Amino acid sequence: MDITWSNFKKQLPVVCQAIAEADFLAIDGEFSGISDGPSFTTLTNSLDTPEERYEKLKAHSMEFLLFQFGLCTFKYDDVKAKYIIKSFNFYIFPRPFNRNSPDKKFVCQSSSIDFLANQGFDFNKVFRDGIPYLNQEEERLLRDQQEEKRYHTNGASTTCYMYISPDASRAPVVPVIPDDQKDFIDKIVYQRKLIYQTMNWKFPRGTHVETVESPNNERRMIITKVDEDERKNKEIQKKVKEQEDLNNAVGFSRVIQAISSSSKLVVGHNMMLDIMHTIHQFYCQLPNDLEEFKSLTNCVFPRVLDTKLMASTQPFKAIISHTVLAELEKRLQMPPFNPPKVESAEGFPSYDTAVGQLHEAGYDAYITGLCFITMADYLGSFLSPPQTHVSVQSDVISPFFNKLFLMRITDIPYLNLDGPDCK
Structure with missing residues (x-):
């Protein structure tokens, strides 16, 4: 199921319900690039320590954009003896939701864009109808701005305050203003305070004052x-x-919050960058x-598994020669493996592995989950x-x-999230 900004709010409850009901979740991401400096082969030196590898990926990969996120939920049906799946393909883009939203910069790598274009990737869905998002710090800052504006508009004080939590005390906000703009900002702030204070003094209970923004971004007071x-x-x-506007601005981050709060097993394939980008964005x-x-x-x-x-x-390792996702899926279709039966839930698209839609994040998430359950059931044979x-x-x-x-x-074959790494 493709999800863009045009249907995100309608489908969000469906997504959250699928997450809540699932036995496990499979994810995949598509990025605007991999490395902004050296080639990825050079970036991943065979003599790296885990610390060095993490530092390299953080330094050279985080300015790229994760702009397609695949999620496939798997729930086992004991009666049918098969997995019921629900797949979602999210198109994501950090469009400024309003004048207070962050206006983000990101990097594109020409080889990655060219590759996705040749795979039929729909960039219009990303740039024109992508789902916006905020990280936790950006969300907190917007909430602070709303509370500060509301507090000042109500005429309670001429001092600006920020909202921290229902149980916390107020603390003054100290905005950072460039020196060449301080006089201009001081004048605007003075005029605004003067208008609101005059209105509250002359008409303490008889008027309602608010600032609105027109479609062409002009602001006026009503x-x-x-x-x-x-x-x-x-x-x-x-x-x-x-509050509705803020929830809209938080956007896709609400899906990640639902995944996190579910504490379900999250399965990915070669998922180091998927994890890093998801947390970072x-x-x-x-x-x-x-x-x-x-x-x-x-x-x-809390629980992840890398296929x-x-x-x-x-x-x-002794019976699988190639672990690239497409090759792995093909190998797991043959003996000694016996792929479990899967069925798409009603209203969700079915994927045909014979045709394949690799590098669509939703499909890759589905294949990743399919590989996991096939290997898990093979272990059951022992x-x-x-x-x-x-x-x-x-x-x-x-x-x-x-x-x-x-x-x-x-x-060192893996990064151990639960303790010391191999030496």
């Missing part, structure tokens, strides 16, 4: 004569509208320290008695939890 009940109703309506800036990154990842995604690492580990269906709670797959595959590192 003063309406109202009685006390009307004034209160307008204030309530205004507050509801402001939709939660907060990545820390410099690797151990802090591990702790942060555990908070956002590339799984396929590169015994007993799979149990006594053998199990044809292995659940995500099974101890047989727990050794693969919270380990991220590290490409082209000779002696």
